[in-house]
Amino acid sequence: xxxxxxxxxxxxxxxxxxxxxxxxxxxxxxxxxxxxxxxxxxxxxxxxxxxxxxxxxxxxxxxxxxxxxxxxxxxxxxxxxxxxxxxxxxxxxxxxxxxxxxxxxxxxxxxxxxxxxxxxxxxxxxxxxxxxxxxxxxxxxxxxxxxxxxxxxxxxxxxxxxxxxxxxxxxxxxxxxxxxxxxxxxxxxxxxxxxxxxxxxxxxxxxxxxxxxxxxxxxxxxxxxxxxxxxxxxxxxxxxxxxxxxxxxxxxxxxxxxxxxxxxxxxxxxxxxxxxxxxxxxxxxxxxxxxxxxxxxxxxxxxxxxxxxxxxxxxxxxxxxxxxxxxxxxxxxxxxxxxxxxxxxxxxxxxxxxxxxxxxxxxxxxxxxxxxxxxxxxxxxxxxxxxxxxxxxxxxxxxxxxxxxxxxxxxxxxxxxxxxxxxxxxxxxxxxxxxxxxxxxxxxxxxxxxxxxxxxxxxxxxxxxxxxxxxxxxxxxxxxxxxxxxxxxxxxxxxxxxxxxxxxxxxxxxxxxxxxxxxxxxxxxxxxxxxxxxxxxxxxxxxxxxxxxxxxxxxxxxxxxxxxxxxxxxxxxxxxxxxxxxxxxxxxxxxxxxxxxxx
Ligand code: FEO
Ligand code: CA
Ligand code: CA
Ligand code: CA
Numbered sequence: 007x008x009x010x011x012x013x014x015x016x017x018x019x020x021x022x023x024x025x026x027x028x029x030x031x032x033x034x035x036x037x038x039x040x041x042x043x044x045x046x047x048x049x050x051x052x053x054x055x056x057x058x059x060x061x062x063x064x065x066x067x068x069x070x071x072x073x074x075x076x077x078x079x080x081x082x083x084x085x086x087x088x089x090x091x092x093x094x095x096x097x098x099x100x101x102x103x104x105x106x107x108x109x110x111x112x113x114x115x116x117x118x119x120x121x122x123x124x125x126x127x128x129x130x131x132x133x134x135x136x137x138x139x140x141x142x143x144x145x146x147x148x149x150x151x152x153x154x155x156x157x158x159x160x161x162x163x164x165x166x167x168x169x170x171x172x173x174x175x176x177x178x179x180x181x182x183x184x185x186x187x188x189x190x191x192x193x194x195x196x197x198x199x200x201x202x203x204x205x206x207x208x209x210x211x212x213x214x215x216x217x218x219x220x221x222x223x224x225x226x227x228x229x230x231x232x233x234x235x236x237x238x239x240x241x242x243x244x245x246x247x248x249x250x251x252x253x254x255x256x257x258x259x260x261x262x263x264x265x266x267x268x269x270x271x272x273x274x275x276x277x278x279x280x281x282x283x284x285x286x287x288x289x290x291x292x293x294x295x296x297x298x299x300x301x302x303x304x305x306x307x308x309x310x311x312x313x314x315x316x317x318x319x320x321x322x323x324x325x326x327x328x329x330x331x332x333x334x335x336x337x338x339x340x341x342x343x344x345x346x347x348x349x350x351x352x353x354x355x356x357x358x359x360x361x362x363x364x365x366x367x368x369x370x371x372x373x374x375x376x377x378x379x380x381x382x383x384x385x386x387x388x389x390x391x392x393x394x395x396x397x398x399x400x401x402x403x404x405x406x407x408x409x410x411x412x413x414x415x416x417x418x419x420x421x422x423x424x425x426x427x428x429x430x431x432x433x434x435x436x437x438x439x440x441x442x443x444x445x446x447x448x449x450x451x452x453x454x455x456x457x458x459x460x461x462x463x464x465x466x467x468x469x470x471x472x473x474x475x476x477x478x479x480x481x482x483x484x485x486x487x488x489x490x491x492x493x494x495x496x497x498x499x500x501x502x503x504x505x506x507x508x509x510x511x512x513x514x515x516x517x518x519x520x521x522x523x524x525x526x527x528x529x530x531x532x533x534x535x536x537x538x539x540x541x542x543x544x545x546x547x548x549x550x551x552x553x554x555x556x557x558x559x560x561x562x563x564x565x566x567x568x569x570x571x572x573x574x575x576x577x578x579x580x581x582x583x584x585x586x587x588x589x590x591x592x593x594x595x596x597x598x599x600x601x602x603x604x605x
Pocket of ligand 2: 075099197499536538554
């Protein structure tokens with residue numbers, strides 16, 4: 007009876023597909039899930055068609071990049087129907103060599119150590135990183151990429167960017183390429199992001215450490231490097247390019263790990279790394295205009311035992327003057343969260359000269375505070391979390407949702423109220439309420455919305471409502487979206503790797519009333535993929551999702567009982583053609599016959 011009441015109270019109306027693992031994607035009954043654009047499809051005018059057997063850096067520089075993650079939809083100014091014609095901005099987070107290149111085995115193993123990764127292949131990887139801007143339009147109910155759009159743009163690991171905010175011009179930002187510490191080439195490992203109300207794209211550098219090569223031991227910045235896991239040695243770019251070799255270019259890594267702001271309406275605009283927002287492994291930059299019109303950006307630092315942050319601008323958003331908002335993100339206050347056991351909490355400001363953030367602790371300026379934001383947050387006593395991913399505010403309720411993806415390294419003696427499970431393999435979601443509904447306030451209250459995982463296994467300790475079906479539960483929450491009806495959607499990262507018998511997907515999670523904590527599966531990925539970018543159009547007739555790394559084995563290279571590679575992949579989604587590798591792609595989900603999805 008209780009379960010029925012929870013089901014009836016749900017804000018979502020759709021029939022779940024069955025959870026499971028196979029080579030294809032699956033969507034809730036009555037919906038279509040159509041491929042919009044795939045890795046290698048042309049973006050820039052004149053770019054060649056995808057030919058995976060003779061790919062080149064030059065071709066890739068004009069084509070859709072690899073591993074689409076964040077998606078932002080920006081209605082085109084003046085569009086007759088803002089939910090049928092707009093720009094999609096897309097992050098290309100990283101590359102998987104063994105799935106991209108014929109004949110290349112996994113390169114990260116001890117015996118291989120990138121020996122197959124020639125400069126020509128690294129150059130393709132560098133062009134497959136960054137982001138894409140594409141113009142999209144709905145024609146007869148189906149989305150299409152507008153070819154040769156004047157807005158079409160590729161951002162890569164070589165695109166010149168400006169460094170702005172307190173770290174601009176600092177000694178620790180200077181390199182042989184940039185004696186002023188004010189310009190940098192490329193953005194790396196851009197995971198999630200956000201769209202500002204003035205129509206710019208915030209794109210977030212996450213695991214930037216992986217691109218740096220060498221050793222931290224004995225380096226002049228040894229302690230600072232180690233706090234960020236630099237060098238990560240996840241790629242061998244440093245063997246071919248000095249700037250990624252720590253010994254040759256000691257400051258280059260300080261120029262990554264930032265939030266980048268890009269104006270997609272001006273394809274000639276120079277992207278800006280906004281250093282006031284701090285340097286860490288940024289997951290996302292979802293945001294809200296506060297009631298006093300200051301702009302507040304919520305940010306997770308995705309690392310085990312790292313922190314939840316927010317940035318509050320000094321200036322106010324002017325809805326009538328786009329140009330006046332363009333550099334708002336250069337001035338403001340970065341804060342980090344402390345969650346107290348009584349269900350309250352406090353945002354602690356990271357301001358040079360205040361509290362422990364002084365010369366006595368090695369901070370000579372606000373530049374040092376933002377470059378070493380993690381160490382500053384350590385000194386302030388922030389709460390060490392279970393890998394903070396997306397953090398999004400619901401403008402209808404002012405509640406803020408924090409995705410904590412997992413942390414299997416948390417030991418029993420390290421458990422606290424906000425991270426209550428040891429060996430937290432499946433993650434949890436925290437709901438916060440700022441004091442007085444004021445997103446700039448220092449104080450908040452919080453509670454756990456749900457502990458994730460399979461509710462049928464008592465040891466897991468999951469807390470989904472009893473109306474959640476065997477298909478509807480999830481683990482490893484990563485990205486989320488709050489739709490225009492104030493409903494929460496959660497996408498996941500890591501279920502294929504955990505032998506859960508199910509792939510990642512998109513889940514509808516009730517937050518209000520009797521159905522609170524009820525989860526339903528809406529879209530399911532092909533084998534090996536993670537689901538990113540969930541982005542509904544304003545009118546809710548479309549949900550864009552990003553299927554990332556289809557066919558990926560995961561770190562242990564054994565999830566499919568064999569090594570999944572270009573030549574023998576676990577799936578050839580979405581083309582299913584011999585010789586075609588799996589291709590990260592964007593999918594547009596619509597209701598068959600029209601109308602609101604999940605309505
Ligand atoms: Fe790239 Fe935190 O996920
Ligand atoms: Ca990812
Ligand atoms: Ca993510
Ligand atoms: Ca993730």
